[in-house]
Amino acid sequence: MPEEKKVKSIDQASEEMIAKATEEKISTVFDRADKMKPCPIGAEGSCCKNCAMGPCRVPAARGSEVQPTGVCGATAETISARNFCRMIAAGSASHSDHGRRVVEAFKLMAEGKTRDFQIKDEQKLLKLALDMGVAIGNRSNNEIALDIAKICENEFGKQEGELLFIKNAPKKRQEIWRNLGVVPRGIDREVVELMHRTHMGVDQDYKNLMLQGTRAALADGWGGSMIATEIQDCMFGTPTPTLSEINLGVLKEDMVNIIIHGHEPALAEMLAVEGQDPELTKYAQSKGAKGINLAGMCCTANEVMMRHGVPIAGNYLQQELAIVTGAVDAMVVDVQCIMQGLAEVARCFHTKLITTDNRAKITGTTYMAFDEYNPKASARAIIKAAIDNFPNRAPSKVRIPQVKTSLIAGFSHETISYLLGGLFRASYRPLNDNIINGRIRGLAGVVGCNNVRTTHDSAHIVMIKELLKNDVLVLSTGCAAMAAAKQGLMVPEAAKKFCGPGLAEVCETVGIPPVLHLGACIDNSRILVAATAVVKDGGLGDDISDLPAAGAAPEWMSEKAIAIGQYFVASGVYTVFGTTFPTIGNKTFTNHLFKDMEEMYGGMWDFQPDPARAAKLMIEHIDKKRKALGIDKARERVLYDMEMRRELEG
Numbered sequence: 001m002p003e004e005k006k007v008k009s010i011d012q013a014s015e016e017m018i019a020k021a022t023e024e025k026i027s028t029v030f031d032r033a034d035k036m037k038p039c040p041i042g043a044e045g046s047c048c049k050n051c052a053m054g055p056c057r058v059p060a061a062r063g064s065e066v067q068p069t070g071v072c073g074a075t076a077e078t079i080s081a082r083n084f085c086r087m088i089a090a091g092s093a094s095h096s097d098h099g100r101r102v103v104e105a106f107k108l109m110a111e112g113k114t115r116d117f118q119i120k121d122e123q124k125l126l127k128l129a130l131d132m133g134v135a136i137g138n139r140s141n142n143e144i145a146l147d148i149a150k151i152c153e154n155e156f157g158k159q160e161g162e163l164l165f166i167k168n169a170p171k172k173r174q175e176i177w178r179n180l181g182v183v184p185r186g187i188d189r190e191v192v193e194l195m196h197r198t199h200m201g202v203d204q205d206y207k208n209l210m211l212q213g214t215r216a217a218l219a220d221g222w223g224g225s226m227i228a229t230e231i232q233d234c235m236f237g238t239p240t241p242t243l244s245e246i247n248l249g250v251l252k253e254d255m256v257n258i259i260i261h262g263h264e265p266a267l268a269e270m271l272a273v274e275g276q277d278p279e280l281t282k283y284a285q286s287k288g289a290k291g292i293n294l295a296g297m298c299c300t301a302n303e304v305m306m307r308h309g310v311p312i313a314g315n316y317l318q319q320e321l322a323i324v325t326g327a328v329d330a331m332v333v334d335v336q337c338i339m340q341g342l343a344e345v346a347r348c349f350h351t352k353l354i355t356t357d358n359r360a361k362i363t364g365t366t367y368m369a370f371d372e373y374n375p376k377a378s379a380r381a382i383i384k385a386a387i388d389n390f391p392n393r394a395p396s397k398v399r400i401p402q403v404k405t406s407l408i409a410g411f412s413h414e415t416i417s418y419l420l421g422g423l424f425r426a427s428y429r430p431l432n433d434n435i436i437n438g439r440i441r442g443l444a445g446v447v448g449c450n451n452v453r454t455t456h457d458s459a460h461i462v463m464i465k466e467l468l469k470n471d472v473l474v475l476s477t478g479c480a481a482m483a484a485a486k487q488g489l490m491v492p493e494a495a496k497k498f499c500g501p502g503l504a505e506v507c508e509t510v511g512i513p514p515v516l517h518l519g520a521c522i523d524n525s526r527i528l529v530a531a532t533a534v535v536k537d538g539g540l541g542d543d544i545s546d547l548p549a550a551g552a553a554p555e556w557m558s559e560k561a562i563a564i565g566q567y568f569v570a571s572g573v574y575t576v577f578g579t580t581f582p583t584i585g586n587k588t589f590t591n592h593l594f595k596d597m598e599e600m601y602g603g604m605w606d607f608q609p610d611p612a613r614a615a616k617l618m619i620e621h622i623d624k625k626r627k628a629l630g631i632d633k634a635r636e637r638v639l640y641d642m643e644m645r646r647e648l649e650g
């Protein structure tokens with residue numbers, strides 16, 4: 001058992017609100033975690049409850065004990081694999097169902113059934129049309145979009161063949177997948193088949209089961225998530241670097257505060273647009289507020305921040321704390337990562353908790369449907385409800401922590417290549433050159449959630465700082481990105497302060513922060529695309545697994561994170577998770593993930609709860625790849641040169 005930790009969060013704003021909650025006897029996730037210890041057998045993945053003869057517990061045998069099996073005879077590795085695969089199925093389903101909803105909205109727009117959304121990025125639309133073989137000619141954008149929508153829709157229900165975006169991967173990678181038989185046919189099919197194969201008495205060979213686990217994970221990364229990202233970019237705009245602010249200090253005492261929390265950006269987009277409407281501002285003023293202040297939470301925050309500059313109130317573990325400020329007039333939620341605990345915390349204040357999606361209601365809260373035929377009207381109704389609630393705020397209960405930080409976000413794969421190569425010859429060449437010459441040692445994706453079982457934000461920051469110090473450029477998404485932003489790592493000035501000399505020089509020259517915010521968790525697909533672009537630019541091998549790169553989710557908690565981890569591993573990336581690992585109860589299956597996968601995919605899982613050590617493992621992997629590419633000496637030279645120059649200058 002790890003020692004009882006002392007601080008709950010390294011984030012000052014969060015600490016202040018945790019203290020306020022304690023003073024006011026309001027229970028939050030932090031208190032509930034103290035009361036509810038994780039079940040040790042479940043935590044290590046050694047419990048099967050897939051039939052009513054169980055649940056069966058098969059923890060690792062000690063000493064001369066015989067390893068127990070389930071009542072049906074299922075071995076410990078089968079049970080471990082089954083549990084892991086069900087996490088993948090749930091994660092892949094979540095991202096993909098999000099993708100499906102986006103495609104549905106896109107289709108309504110293309111059919112002219114709603115005029116509230118338009119094509120924002122024509123370039124991207126045409127590029128998608130080319131990729132998908134959709135005729136362009138002199139057809140209207142909506143005609144083209146409709147064809148694209150139908151093709152994307154079909155990706156979910158397709159029964160055979162290969163998912164279209166598989167072609168976006170490096171050639172060599174596609175061959176690896178084909179040879180192993182893990183290329184997804186249709187997104188829904190892979191999730192359904194995985195649920196089937198993990199049912200009692202079906203696939204009881206962990207290696208075979210994991211092949212389907214991989215197929216369902218790839219159907220997320222190179223399927224559902226990628227579709228979501230691409231279509232959102234078409235409809236809401238491809239993100240470009242945008243300046244904003246983050247943390248609970250973005251809430252305003254004299255304004256109607258609306259927090260939009262969850263994942264799917266359609267409603268959030270509309271709220272961001274309508275929130276600007278002078279008429280609604282006037283309405284807010286009629287209720288005694290100065291105006292309307294919209295702020296985001298969790299992945300939705302990332303989506304609207306990078307496209308509209310809407311400030312971010314906080315990441316996953318701050319959702320209840322936002323309400324504890326007493327200043328939130330409405331918290332508007334859709335799907336995923338929304339704690340039911342919000343309802344109880346909201347009851348201690350005037351805050352209206354509004355669910356908007358018929359797939360995700362919460363008992364005892366207000367439901368206001370987001371009507372995809374009338375997004376604008378839905379958004380306005382929600383804003384009005386928030387305004388109407390403003391007079392109910394009890395000023396004596398309001399305390400907003402005066403903590404916020406600037407950040408620049410919105411580094412899509414496209415903007416990275418513009419920034420590096422210039423508008424007219426956008427390319428990854430300068431990035432590749434700087435990796436080859438050793439100024440940049442490698443690339444790391446640090447992504448994923450917060451987890452109340454570790455100090456909030458701490459693991460992200462320790463890991464990222466260690467990587468930066470060692471000249472590793474960090475790409476980040478999700479709640480990890482927000483952790484980095486809160487600590488001031490997402491402004492260009494951070495380069496000088498936190499980076500090794502090589503990385504600092506590159507960031508300062510290009511004018512980018514050393515941690516690039518690529519968006520929400522579905523935008524991990526942007527990391528796949530960026531990695532592929534680096535491969536295609538040349539000089540660093542011919543597959544993602546050749547790149548000096550690594551991935552991590554040091555504070556993961558959701559099933560989505562496991563799906564993401566698996567598609568990164570299967571795409572050739574060394575991927576290390578923190579907090580806990582859901583298969584550690586079984587050595588054989590864990591070895592399959594940690595060792596066999598390297599031979600199969602060139603990428604593999606690892607587990608290291610100490611974030612500084614995990615960063616070292618990532619750097620070791622990066623160095624191993626540099627050596628294999630024959631560019632390890634270049635780095636020594638460039639560091640030596642820089643030292644010489646500094647001595648001469650000094």
Ligand code: XCC
Binds near residue numbers: 299450479480520561
């Ligand atoms: Fe959820 Fe996406 Fe995890 Fe954050 S990082 S806790 S999944 S909001 Ni996606």
Ligand code: SF4
Binds near residue numbers: 052053079
């Ligand atoms: Fe136990 Fe087998 Fe049923 Fe799982 S499927 S609960 S191992 S009997």
